[in-house]
Amino acid sequence: MPNYRELLQQVKGEIDEVDAAQARALLDGADPPVLVDVREQDEWDEGHIPSAVHVPRGFLESRIEQAAPDRSRQVVVYCAGGNRSAFAAKTLKELGYENVVSLAGGYTDWKRNGLPTQLPRSLDAAKRQRYSRHLLIPEVGEEGQLRLLDSRVLLIGAGGLGSPASLYLAAAGVGRLGIVDDDRVDATNLQRQIAHSTATLGDWKADSARATIEALNPDVEVVTYKERLTSENVDRILADGWDVIVDGADNFPTRYLVNDASVFHDIPVVHGSIYRFEGQVTVFKPHEGPCYRCLFPTPPPPELAPSCAEGGVLGVLPGIIGSLQANETLKLALGIGDSLAGRLLLFDALAAEFSEVTLRRDPKCPVCGEHPTITEYIDYVEFCSGRPAHA
């Protein structure tokens, strides 16, 4: 039986090693390897090599596929001094990784050479507990949760769609939520607008929603805009910096304004709309997928476009559609999954049926097409009035 020294010597003879300078060159190269830190959590927490993924050696076999799915891609493994990483490299070779090297001298040597290190950002104990169900999902994890906490989402409307969307985004820990709504809570809202309550009747919806959100999750910063989105204020509101817009507006002029602004500012829009028992959801990603004008170049004449205030809506329907909008928003913020960009999801509550149609970019789209004719904001009320527009 070999002792530890002998075993280490034997293993080092079976694997390849690089020194700190060679590792740096590989990482700066055109086809950088996956860099895996196999140390323990407390060592990682005190600093690591930038771009490294942390897979403690005890979890190496079970988690490496997540970190390095492509076995033909080079992997550089490191620990503190180069011994544990030698054993880890041998294990990875046994798992079929074709090109594995261990960093001789490890993190200690890397640091001694003055090469860059970084301190990991991490969640404090309270956040670890609050978001524990996210941390358990490999696609989210601590890194994803930190991304959510850094995300900024602007909600147009704190009504039927904005209520569930904002509450789920807040619960999920989206760090900053903006709410644009110029309306006050009235009794007819409470059949569906769950961010508000009997106690907030008469309050600004933006304030009422803010209070509900803050009670749910104090990690979220809420920015309120108690104004109607218009051509005059849209640039000022967007200048505050938003990663995603959730469109829960209740009228066509605002829908077209949100669309044009999102194309001008290059911000994705998670779109939802509802009427009676039916809802539509999609994602408009400017310049990558179709925009709202590609889908609906012109609004319907007013007599064909009744609002929920005129035609009614099943109370739970915005809950379903607004939650789907929150789902799309979280995926965009996390950079995971397949978004609804290029697909319009239709939901029929009576049939309990989803269907989907394909959306394509219109090369002749006046806003996002090859030769745009709308390059600044127009008079959206007139555009949607049914009278000929002069845009």
Added chain:
Amino acid sequence: MSTVRIPPTLRTETGGERQVSADGATVRELIDDLVSRYPGLGSQLVEDGEIASFVNVYVEGEDVRTLEGLDTPVGEGSTVILLPAMAGGA
């Protein structure tokens, strides 16, 4: 025979039916058949001999404007979705 989904805003024209059957080898024939039975649909689907600009027609999930418009063939048993924009969100 194809199945045509009628959106909520057009259901007053179909006596409240959410889904109706229609005949036609092309979108044009199919709409003609629909309009012959539900005349109120005419002005809401067709504008100057073309599909109205505020309505989208999908055959098997594809917008016919990206296919052959009114001349797009409709296979037997296809699902056709009529979709006007809806603005509601509150």
